[in-house]
Amino acid sequence: MAEHASISPVATEQGQKAPTQGTHLVADESDADSAIGDDDDDSIRQYRVENGRTYHSYKDGQYAYPNDEAEANRLDLQHHLYNLTLDGKLFLAPIKKDSQNVLDVGTGTGLWAIEFADEHPSAVVIGTDLSPIQPTFLPANVTFLVDDAKEPWVFKERFDFIHTRQLHCAVEEKKLMKQALRNLKPGGWLEMQETSTPIACDDGTMTPDHAVHKWTHFMLEASKRIGQSLDNPPKYAEWMQGVGFVNVQHVVYKWPCNPWPKDKKHKTLGLWTLVNAQDGVEGFTMAMFTRVLGWQPEEVQSFLVDVRKDLKNKSIHSYVTVNIVLGQRPE
Numbered sequence: 001m002a003e004h005a006s007i008s009p010v011a012t013e014q015g016q017k018a019p020t021q022g023t024h025l026v027a028d029e030s031d032a033d034s035a036i037g038d039d040d041d042d043s044i045r046q047y048r049v050e051n052g053r054t055y056h057s058y059k060d061g062q063y064a065y066p067n068d069e070a071e072a073n074r075l076d077l078q079h080h081l082y083n084l085t086l087d088g089k090l091f092l093a094p095i096k097k098d099s100q101n102v103l104d105v106g107t108g109t110g111l112w113a114i115e116f117a118d119e120h121p122s123a124v125v126i127g128t129d130l131s132p133i134q135p136t137f138l139p140a141n142v143t144f145l146v147d148d149a150k151e152p153w154v155f156k157e158r159f160d161f162i163h164t165r166q167l168h169c170a171v172e173e174k175k176l177m178k179q180a181l182r183n184l185k186p187g188g189w190l191e192m193q194e195t196s197t198p199i200a201c202d203d204g205t206m207t208p209d210h211a212v213h214k215w216t217h218f219m220l221e222a223s224k225r226i227g228q229s230l231d232n233p234p235k236y237a238e239w240m241q242g243v244g245f246v247n248v249q250h251v252v253y254k255w256p257c258n259p260w261p262k263d264k265k266h267k268t269l270g271l272w273t274l275v276n277a278q279d280g281v282e283g284f285t286m287a288m289f290t291r292v293l294g295w296q297p298e299e300v301q302s303f304l305v306d307v308r309k310d311l312k313n314k315s316i317h318s319y320v321t322v323n324i325v326l327g328q329r330p331e
């Protein structure tokens with residue numbers, strides 16, 4: 001187990017980029033209801049339908065991942081993956097126990113906000129999203145709002161804690177950091193939890209000929225073309241410091257693409273990552289490849305057959321980098 005001690009997160013000095021290679025995974029060779037009011041405009045539920053998937057209608061076309069049941073189920077699964085990664089914790093920021101006002105931007109199905117509210121009965125939690133896909137049966141201290149995080153924030157209250165997760169390719173992160181800083185109470189925390197692209201491999205078992213390697217680089221190219229580069233998250237710590245946050249930390253975890261590692265925790269994370277990707281890869285890819293790169297839907301589907309094969313190939317030791325970046329508004 002000692003040789004796997006580096007499975008614990010790699011924390012960096014304040015504001016420095018984390019060495020994502022810091023955690024060396026060893027391969028297992030042995031086995032190669034929503035608070036949207038009744039008076040809301042129903043057009044926000046008349047979703048865009050494209051290539052068999054649905055997408056948000058409020059600010060139509062702005063966000064490229066679907067909002068249908070398949071994606072909602074995947075988001076709930078991914079919530080569990082984060083939960084396993086952080087050993088049951090919802091966040092790393094050292095927030096006050098009696099935090100009063102909490103904001104979850106781009107809340108998705110709202111699971112994070114609901115669990116946070118359950119664990120902190122004294123807090124009032126607001127979750128915002130472009131899509132009204134949150135449940136209606138809720139703890140009394142949670143509210144969900146349809147809201148575009150790219151617009152100026154007009155909340156009445158200031159927050160003790162602002163949380164975001166998996167918003168890459170959805171918002172301009174530096175702008176979000178500035179808005180968060182303005183909307184935090186002095187001493188309040190922002191925590192951003194994001195995977196970054198491209199998918200990595202430390203031992204050469206993923207080569208440029210592999211479909212998964214091509215896929216991750218095509219995704220990166222598409223994200224750059226729409227000005228929301230998927231390789232931004234490792235820069236967040238530096239950006240947070242640049243806009244005025246203090247006590248900035250960047251903690252890195254790894255999600256193996258399948259259960260290829262030897263150690264138990266990463267094997268389990270690999271299993272869940274594989275299901276997450278097999279379920280999600282069409283959703284991540286379809287709009288990015290058709291709308292941005294100009295592929296035909298049939299070409300995408302055919303390419304994804306090979307990507308899925310690579311994702312479950314245990315001789316390819318690839319992993320997704322998970323970045324948890326937190327910073328505090330000066331007191």
Ligand SMILES: C[S@@+](CC[C@H](N)C(=O)[O-])C[C@H]1O[C@@H](n2cnc3c(N)ncnc32)[C@H](O)[C@@H]1O
Binds near residue numbers: 079
């Ligand atoms: C990948 S999901 C993550 C959801 C949730 N944070 C989680 O971790 O389960 C990204 C979410 O951001 C929302 N989103 C995208 N652009 C947004 C924007 N400009 N304002 C608010 N929400 C946005 C999407 O509708 C989607 O629900």
